[in-house]
Amino acid sequence: MxxxxxxxxxxxxxxxxxxxxxxxxxxxxxxxxxxxxxxxAMQSLKMPARFTGANYSEVITSQENQRAxxxxxxxxxxxxxxxxxxxxxxxYPLSRYQLKYKKPFMLTILFMTSLPITAVMVPVYxxxxxxxxxxxxxxxxxxxxxxxxxxxxxxIKNFMDSVPNDLEEAAWVDGASVxxxxxxxxxxxxxxxxxxxxIFTFSGSWGNFFVPYILLNxxxxxxxxxxxxxxxxxxxxxxxxxxxxxxxxxxxxxxxLYILSQQFMSKGFGLQGGTKG
Amino acid sequence: xxxxxxxPLAHKKKRSYAWIYFLLPSIAVMLVFFIYPILLTFYYxxxxxxxxxxxxxxxxxxxxxxxxxxxQDPSVRVSIWNTLVFLIGSAVIGQQVLxxxxxxxxxxxxxxxxxxxxxxxxxxxxxxEIVCALCLYSFFGDEGTLNAIxxxxxxxxxxxxxxxxxxxxILANIWHGTAFSMLVFQAALDDVPNEIEExxxxxxxxxxxxxxxxxxxxxxxxxxxxxxxxxLQTLGVFGLIYAMTGGGPxxxxxxxxxxxxxxxxVNYQLGYGTAISLLLLLLGIVLSLFYIRSMKE
Numbered sequence: 001m002x003x004x005x006x007x008x009x010x011x012x013x014x015x016x017x018x019x020x021x022x023x024x025x026x027x028x029x030x031x032x033x034x035x036x037x038x039x040x041a042m043q044s045l046k047m048p049a050r051f052t053g054a055n056y057s058e059v060i061t062s063q064e065n066q067r068a069x070x071x072x073x074x075x076x077x078x079x080x081x082x083x084x085x086x087x088x089x090x091x092y093p094l095s096r097y098q099l100k101y102k103k104p105f106m107l108t109i110l111f112m113t114s115l116p117i118t119a120v121m122v123p124v125y126x127x128x129x130x131x132x133x134x135x136x137x138x139x140x141x142x143x144x145x146x147x148x149x150x151x152x153x154x155x156i157k158n159f160m161d162s163v164p165n166d167l168e169e170a171a172w173v174d175g176a177s178v179x180x181x182x183x184x185x186x187x188x189x190x191x192x193x194x195x196x197x198x199i200f201t202f203s204g205s206w207g208n209f210f211v212p213y214i215l216l217n218x219x220x221x222x223x224x225x226x227x228x229x230x231x232x233x234x235x236x237x238x239x240x241x242x243x244x245x246x247x248x249x250x251x252x253x254x255x256x257l258y259i260l261s262q263q264f265m266s267k268g269f270g271l272q273g274g275t276k277g
Numbered sequence: 278x279x280x281x282x283x284x285p286l287a288h289k290k291k292r293s294y295a296w297i298y299f300l301l302p303s304i305a306v307m308l309v310f311f312i313y314p315i316l317l318t319f320y321y322x323x324x325x326x327x328x329x330x331x332x333x334x335x336x337x338x339x340x341x342x343x344x345x346x347x348x349q350d351p352s353v354r355v356s357i358w359n360t361l362v363f364l365i366g367s368a369v370i371g372q373q374v375l376x377x378x379x380x381x382x383x384x385x386x387x388x389x390x391x392x393x394x395x396x397x398x399x400x401x402x403x404x405x406e407i408v409c410a411l412c413l414y415s416f417f418g419d420e421g422t423l424n425a426i427x428x429x430x431x432x433x434x435x436x437x438x439x440x441x442x443x444x445x446x447i448l449a450n451i452w453h454g455t456a457f458s459m460l461v462f463q464a465a466l467d468d469v470p471n472e473i474e475e476x477x478x479x480x481x482x483x484x485x486x487x488x489x490x491x492x493x494x495x496x497x498x499x500x501x502x503x504x505x506x507x508x509l510q511t512l513g514v515f516g517l518i519y520a521m522t523g524g525g526p527x528x529x530x531x532x533x534x535x536x537x538x539x540x541x542x543v544n545y546q547l548g549y550g551t552a553i554s555l556l557l558l559l560l561g562i563v564l565s566l567f568y569i570r571s572m573k574e
Contacts (some may be wrong), residue, residue: 010484014382015390021379022394025452027422028412029400035415043418044425090303093296107569112311114506114565116513118534119558122541122550123317124310126326146310149303178295207405209516214542228407229520232414240415247408258403 035244042240055245065227065246071137072206072223073253079144080202084194086145087152092182094153095160106157112150121214128215140215144205152197159193160186199261203254224250315558322555326548343552353553355528356536360512362443363450363532368511371451373504376458380466381488395459402456410520413449414438438522442529446518453517454510458503465499466492498571505568512561533557 027045035041036055038048059065094102124143125134133139167189168181176184187194205211209225216222222230228250231243322344325337347353379398383391401409416422417437424434437445469492477487493500515534518524524531524539531539533553541550 014386018379018382018386018390018394021375022397025397025401025455028416028452029397029404031415031422032408032412043415043420043422045422046425086303086306089299093299097296099296110569110572111565112307114509114561114568115315116509116557116561118513118515118537119554119561120311120314120318122537122547122554123314123321125541126321126547127310127314127317142306143310146306149307149311153303203403207407209405209407209520213516225405225407228411229516232407232411232520243411247411251404251408254405255400255403258399 032244032247035240036248037245038241040241041244052241055239055241056249058242059245059249065224067220068222068224068227069249071221072225072250075137075141075144075212075223076202076206078141079148079205080198082141082145083148083152083201084156084198086149087156087197088182088187088190088194090149090153091157091160092178092186094157096165106154109150109154113154117147118210121210125214134215135217135221137216137221140212141205143211143215144201144208147211148201148204152201155197155200156190156193159190159196163189196261199257203257207254318551318555318558321548322552324548324551326551327545339548343549346549347552347556352528352531352536356531356533356553357556359443359528359530360532363447363514363518363530364508364511366443366447367450367454368507369504371447372454372458372507372511373500375451376455376503377462377500379455379459380462381492383463384466398459399456401452402454404453406453406514406516407520409449409453410517413445413452414521417445417448439526442522442526446521446530449517449521450511450514454507457510458507461499461503462496465496469495501571502568505564505571509561509564509568512557512564533560 031045034045034048037051037053038046039050039052039054040048041055093099094106099105128134128136128139128143131139133142163186168185171181171185172178207225209229212223212226213229216226219230224246228243228246231246323338323340325339325342379394383394404412414421418424419434419436419438421437423437428434473491473495474487477491482490513534514532515538518530518532518535519538522530524535533556537550537553537557540546540553
């Protein structure tokens, strides 16, 4: 191989490798998309003889599914809203005041963000039985809130640190209270941060399967994630087309919110935001 | 100048303890639903807590019995081994290395091409875990896409989910999680100054040398942090494995979370299940402490 050829290989090779990786990632995804519009969907990916919207309309018109989606939305939206409000409040003193135990507190928060929730589900279940919150949708929301608070506080505090004090102080001079200051001056300047946290908490609970699976047991209270599992886990793979259509609809909010969140994250992605103490 | 600086101070002084009320709601929620359950894990793991039978009527402190049982239980050893295989296969080798390779290969490539590949990889990450499980279950199924492809090439069908179940769940988790590492490494590689690499090229360094001697040492911190985060995320994976294989066949894909679930909610041995949770929790705590230490450096 001469130099010219080698140079050519080096130029093409990365593209070839990436294309193969891309194809491997694409195939399972393509199946769910194609099967959802195939009237005779099978387990393997194939070109449909004709396209149909019937799978989607079946899924959408089912009242059970509508309820599952509504419960899922209610849980995730409720959780995101509560987490944002509580995190804003909690982050304020952590960002603005000199507190004695701030550092250990923030480290504890960081520590809690990284613990796997899976590990506490058994005691949480027992706790929920004791508190009569078992099989209660609002109870699930409470647990979701608690488990995403550390992340919310950590992120919002870091975002708040970058909002300058001056504007807020100016508002105080004009007679605004601390609350008004947060609401009218600090919060509007943190819209990207707030949206990031809201989107992440929303997606976290929307996509979560284990928590509602443990804490709920009546099928009429199941959110979309559990409903899908019910179709796919317990009753076998009866109707691939509908299963795929349900999956696409269920994945849609996560996808849309992810795209939306890209606009809010100024520097794409990175771990550097976390290093601020 | 003086007066304007003094004002906010006075403002703060007047409400010097108001901050407690700001923190109170979030601390309360975390205490009740997060910290208390963690403490309960320690407590319950020393009890005979169960949902059925004698133990359901009376909660008894049984000391280290659960732990003795755990160390004697061969399925605990299997689960720990499975967890390690799953962690190393899907988190360390899979997501971390593959994410790095993708990010590296993408650097300085055609923009449209990067976009397309990046979006495909990201789609797996954005997709909820239950949908991932369904997609990969179909992909590896007896009549699934993979068998259709190898059938097309003239190779007989393989029952992937039965013959190599661990491999299928590892690949599923790689499919689901690699985008995270890819994004992290893309950001990190963008931060490596071009001048350093260019200078090395002028000095006659090979691509491999540049990668090993310059690029990787430069982003070492990111590699450590990402490794910890990915490992922690993978440690808690339940739904993906549970929906794809149910921990089986047999105990082939029973990782600690699945084993914990089976003991606590299938066999109703909550106390024993909690002892296993504690094992998982301790693993998580050790990893988190490493993670925090690596962040502080």
